[in-house]
Amino acid sequence: MWTIGFIGLGVMGAPMADNLVKAGFDVVGHTRRPGGTDRLVAAGGRAAGSVAEASRGTDAVITMLPDSPDVTSVVLGADGVLMHADPGTLIIDMSTVRPQTARLIAAAAGDAGLAALDAPVSGGEQGAIEAALSIMVGGALADFERARPVFEALGSTIVHVGPAGSGQIVKAANQLVVAGTIELVAEAIVLLEASGVDPGRGLEVLGGGLAGSTVLARKGTAMLDRRFKPGFRVDLHHKDLGIVLDAARTAKVALPVGELVAQLMEAVRELGNGHLDHGVLLRGVEHLSGLNR
Known part of the structure; x- marks a missing residue:
């Protein structure tokens, strides 16, 4: 199974990371909140002390963050995901951000030899806990199919809706x-x-x-x-x-x-x-x- 970096372990991200562990993925999580990785570690995941640590040696990096500036900083920043992820890594942003942010990240990821999907979710905290989220995915169809096992561990309705930005x-x-x-x-x-x-x-x-x-x-x-x-x-x-x-x-x-x-x-x-x-x-x-x- 894949190793997945998971950045953003809040109300939605924490149960989503838990469900990935339950599905057999090796999950390494990072969050800015003190003690925010304790739940993941207790569930069988691993804690990362930085974005860099959560990005290195992974097959995919998932971000679940509050807003566009948070995502662009974490992914595109000077010490962000693109700087540390291995070539071919799939970046899956499951935050709710502006469509143009999703397109910007997809273009930057492609330039860096990576791939990106925008995959926001609906279903709220309960849907995250129950792994019953609705997941709307924008990006290349081949990348969507590659990520399908990840999505199936998180949601019950999973639809590829078009190119980058369409999910948003x-x-x-x-x-x-x-x-x-x-x-x-x-x-x-x-x-x-x-x-x-x-x-x-x-x-x-x-x-x-x-x-x-x-x-x-x-x-x-x-x-x-x-x-x-x-x-x-x-x-x-x-x-x-x-x-x-x-x-x-x-x-x-x-x-x-x-x-x-x-x-x-x-x-x-x-x-x-x-x-x-x-x-x-x-x-x-x-x-x-x-x-x-």
């Missing part, structure tokens, strides 16, 4: 739909409660009909209970919606609902909820309705 475009569309759906679930809860209808029973019925969705199934109960422990933070979804709107401008298309949802996400962030789960959009609806709790 699909992820932008995903984040658009997720944000819009969470906002509508929040509005439905507020409407049910304000109308004197049991919101739990209301959501149960909605979940069995055309309004049912993975978002409703995974987020509805926690939103009802006002439990906003971060599975996916508002700060990150706010960043992702910026990518969505930038992609729309590049493609010269209008996203009227997307623009509004981006504003609502920004507003709830400005209310001091950036560190909480994006289900906290519910508080924004309550705020607009004069129902602050």
Whole structure:
């Protein structure tokens, strides 16, 4: 089995690295957070003290980082992955970044005798834990097929969607739909409660009909209970919606609902909820309705 360098062991990266170990891969992980590799080591992986150490002698290097500047620094920086990975190494960025960042990395990797895929994921923390992520992959088809065993250890829906950057475009569309759906679930809860209808029973019925969705199934109960422990933070979804709107401008298309949802996400962030789960959009609806709790 391959040796995989895994850089970024946060809410998503840590369980993903665990699942690669379970699948039999030799995983060497690196993260900036003190003690952040302890979980991986306990699972049977190895700790790397630097990006260089996580990159040398590997068949693939996976990055799972917060934003485009983090990925470009780690991959393209003076002491980054490209400087230390062996020729032929496959760089798989599973972060959510701008499509142009993915294309930049793919071009730089090719120039350095390496290959790159952009492979962002959807499914949240639970999907990462269950190895049930949806993985949308951009890059050369041959590289995608080479990486398929890695993806199969992490996800249940794995699709090659086109050339470099395409994975990030699909992820932008995903984040658009997720944000819009969470906002509508929040509005439905507020409407049910304000109308004197049991919101739990209301959501149960909605979940069995055309309004049912993975978002409703995974987020509805926690939103009802006002439990906003971060599975996916508002700060990150706010960043992702910026990518969505930038992609729309590049493609010269209008996203009227997307623009509004981006504003609502920004507003709830400005209310001091950036560190909480994006289900906290519910508080924004309550705020607009004069129902602050």
